[in-house]
Amino acid sequence: MMIAWSATSPTAHHHMRSSLAAIATAALVTACSSKEGSQSAGASGAAGGTMIYAAPADAMDVFPPYVSDLVGHIVQDLVYERLAEIGPDLQTVGDKGFTPLLAKSWTWAPDSLSIAFSLDPRARFHDGKPVTASDVRYSFKAFTDPKAASPSAPLLTNIDSVSVRDSLTPVFWFKKRTPEQFYDVAYQLLVMPEHVFGSIPMEQLHTSEITRKPVGTGRFRLAKWDPGVRIELIADTANYHGRPKLDRLIITPVAPATGATQLLSGQADFMDVFPFSQAGALDSSANARPIVQGQPTYAFMAMNQFDPKSKKTANVVFSDSRVRRALSMSVDRVSMLKNVFGDKGHLAHGPFPMVASYGDSTLRLPPFDTVAAKALLDSAGWRVGAGGIRVKNGRPLRFTLLVPTSSVQRSQYGVLLQDQFRKVGAQADIDKLDPGAMQSRVQSYDFDAVIHAYHPDPSPSGTKQFWSTAGIGPAGQNVLRYSNHTVDALLDSVSASFDPAKMKMYTSRAFQQIIDDAPAIWLYDFVVVSAINRRIVTAPMRTDEWWANLADWSIPADKRIDRDRIGLTPAKP
């Protein structure tokens, strides 16, 4: 700031001095009140901005072997890394779709029973230490050691061990060759530093305080975790992939209604599941816009063919396939969809999500026909009794329908189904359960009917987990204990085949068989309306994980608001 000192008159000099003082004071004040000072490079540079994510819940675990909840998953994926990243089409067979991440390349042994990964030498953990093969070996141990009791261990049973060829080359040894052996390593395993966590005994891994302060190689670090209030993730500026375009991500758990208001008022920037009922407001909102995506998850009303108490004898109501088919025909799936989702719903077409590569909309489902439904129930021996409820051998056509409190849509479907069943003479008693209780009832097969949802892995063989005989029991997720040997044979053919077109044919036949058995009423595919603030520019979003490319989301400099300009000053402790 050049000031001409040549003016000599006393008043001018005086003016100059006082204006100089004023300017100096102003400069001092601005310098003091903007603490960022030198870090404001982030505030006005190409990278920068703060995104607030209004999350459905707080994170439970962030240490990869134990992560099972959504927000924990998000934090884990941003702070830690995998060896390779799955492609956008979610192809799980072989390694073609995968892109290198922590491993810059990999080599298959000729017999495909081992894969040697070559770690990126630039990779560093957040504390600056380099990533080595023994870290990968340690991570595998943490995931699979029985004393650590990680719920993810069953997914890694095909991997026999990990050896260290040299400091940058871990080698994975497999028990047998499968189409998805690469996917097992790349999708399920995340790499944690041995020098930070290795000293914790395996039994204490789950409850250790140290694991709540993650140290990984991801492009974000966990700066602060205020339980129940917020999680603050900050850009890792020294990351070997380059720093993310955002400065920070703040995750605040709020109730859905509050989150919706915050999105609409601009107080929050992103909500992954915006309440459907208010989604209309997003189209005209100045602050937020909707992102509508189909999800690879489908919801259905499952009917347990076994008795919930004894678990072995037949269910009085549902063991008869005529009853199951009749109930399937008594509900108007299209109207229910319209009631719950308005115009944005996606109808289910069977035991699969349509967005998956093997989705098939040409299969035959039971039609909506209440007359035929009533006739079928009559022929099955259930006659209308007092109060409009059908009775057979003195027993009423009555069952309990479990519904999770965590899903608004499924709760709504419960009420809608209840009334439609009532109209054909069946009485459903709704029992609303919180996620934990629901979990334990369903896993112990203690239910009559439940509105459940399956989220199959991207691969076609993922269906086996849910609908094959092998999927029954703790290793699988076949909560209905549905078993049909034709379906088993067809699904086995899927796994054995390496040709996507043939796989699709087998899966379609398997699905049609399942539909014909009517173990469930197929309700809807998950459609999620997310809401995002209009100033944020996203990278292409993966359907299963919206946060996959979060490091590439940005806020253009001309659209930034107050909270974007904070810069990278770490928060006060």
Added chain:
Amino acid sequence: MRRLLVARVSQSLIVVFIVTTISFFVIRSAPGDPFSYASENVTPAVRDHWRAQFGYDRPLLEQFGRYLASAARGQFGYSFQMREPVSAALAQAVPRTLLLTGLALGLSFMIGLVIGVVQAVRRGGWFDRISSSVLLFLYSLPDFWGALMALLIFAYWWPILPAGNIVDPVLHDYMGPSAALVDRLRHLVLPVLSLTLLTMAGISRYQRAAMLEVLPSDYIRTARAKGLPEREIIWRHALRTALAPMITMLGLLLPALLGGALFIEKVFSWPGMGMLAANAIAARDYDLVTATVIVGSFMVVIGNVVADVLHVAIDPRIRE
């Protein structure tokens, strides 16, 4: 006085013990256990492992014994849901609730007192009649209703105040000290306002009745006959006497206040004890729920002891 204090404190300890026993048995005898609240992928084997690790497979009486032993050491168990010791979780939440209820109590006491006195002095007048009706209406509102209305009006339709939380989730840490204070105050307004309006109605009704009892009494008439100014009579002498039972009532109001705070905290996402308790119950975090009930009762009991002591200190009729 000292004997009273000792007696009350020892009684309070007995009360807290009874409360601990009741809440422990009620909560632990519920069907299920804390580990139901784990995710889809947790196998029954892992669940059994956790159950054994935390002692939930032992008989109930043995669990109680172990619980008492560790409580005596100041450890109230481990919150499985929050992955931290219960005392750590409470240490953060309790002061927030105390702030809310303390402010609300103080404000409602002051406002309620003044209104009640004015109503009693000008009994039957327009102020008395109108304010009585308004207060009756406020008194009849369910807690969550009042809080929801406040939220709707001031945070949605006329958005001048923040819609929940205790501070701005992003900017608070980066604010200067005065801005941070303003931020905290702004977030306090609606919850405190809701809680105060509801509590103040009851207090002023009671204060009115108390004053009406005292005003006709002999020594007030004597004071008037002596020629003391009316103002002094009312605000110093009558009020002093009427104040004493009010203080007792404050002690009795505490459980009600804590319960009401629970709804307020839920509506405004205020991360205090109430919300902690509600979330803990939903997550079957048994240790945390038990500890919350005990701490809540403990606060009530302390409040009562303080109220009793104050009562004796203030009431000229009781003091020897």
Added chain:
Amino acid sequence: MCFMSRSIREFVNNESATAIAIARLVRHRSARWGLAVIAVLVIAAIVGPLLSSYSCIEQLDIAHLNNAPPSWSHPFGTDQYSRDVLTRVLCGARVSLAVATLAVLLSMTLGTAYGLVAGYAGGRLDNAMMRVLDAFLSIPRVLLLIAVLTLWHPVPLAGLIILLGTTGWFGVSRLVRAETLTAKQIDYVAAARALGASDVRILWRHLLPNVISPVIVSATLAVGNVIALEAGLSYLGLGAKEPTASWGSIFFDGIELFAGNWWVALFPGIAIVVTVLAFNVLGDALRDVLDPRQLHLARALPEEVTTKKSLSS
């Protein structure tokens, strides 16, 4: 029983305290308002659902008639499942009033019994009973209710009533005990004792009629309280189950989408507030009428505190 038939005779002759009290009540201005509102509510609850052409639970047309705003055919509009809200509010009146009345009946019975026994026995037993009562009083009622309703899920309506009843008697028993302590000094009670009357007889014939007035006032205020409490529990998702309507559960359905269908939350909300107000007004009037001296501070626990809205223990 003898007691009742005698009082009926006295009533007919317009001599009994009860008759006098009722006469005074009817003349009390605000009491008339409260009574009128309650009468309207009860009649509406009983008769209303029968007159309506819709059923309490039927979903009329889920694809087209859901979330319809108030109109001639649906004066209170329809909810998200296309059910008529007016009919549901009327049905809800049945549930809310029934639950509250039964729960309060239970609390008053338990509380009166406990208080009578404690006050009459005196000494160490009284002391011990009061300590236990202190413990119960210090647990916030809402917290206990939430805990039990969640952990023992699902709880049927009968269970809810019992739960509400067994958590609401603490304040009343304190009140009754205080009254009993005074009443037991009255001459004819002492006389009866001296004459060798049994304890039960003394409790039932002599003490109970004396302590009944504050119980009636408490009961009236408590009904309003429990209605609000049940609504609050439903707001948290713990009240009546689908498809049963109670005011709280309708409100809970409506508050989720308040912007989209404000009528679903508004009308049951108004119903709750008006009902609680009416019971409070009636309770106040009863207190004025039955015995203004009830307000004596040093003795009794004020009813406001024991029965205050949904907060009380």
